[in-house]
Amino acid sequence: MNSINRSDIQVGLQVSIVLKQDQRSGNLTAGIVKNILTKSPTHPYGIKVRLESGAVGRVKTIDA
Structure with a gap:
């Protein structure tokens, strides 16, 4: 699930993010x-969060 909507993300949710230094390699961090750091309802590269x-x-991705 590629989550680009802020409404899909909530505090306490298990997610996988791409760190700034991993953007080229695509390595994910769970x-x-x-x-939730992004204020706009959507973002083309994904909503920025702090784990x-x-x-x-x-x-x-949002991990179930």
Whole structure:
């Protein structure tokens, strides 16, 4: 599921994000959403979030 809508993402959700330094390689980092950083309802590259681990990146998938 490619999530580009802010309404699809909630604090506490398990997601996979791509970090800034991993954008070229596409490596994903899994974690739980602590904060939603993007204010607009959608973003073409994914909604930017901060994970509980402190990592910041754009959501690529929502993990069930």
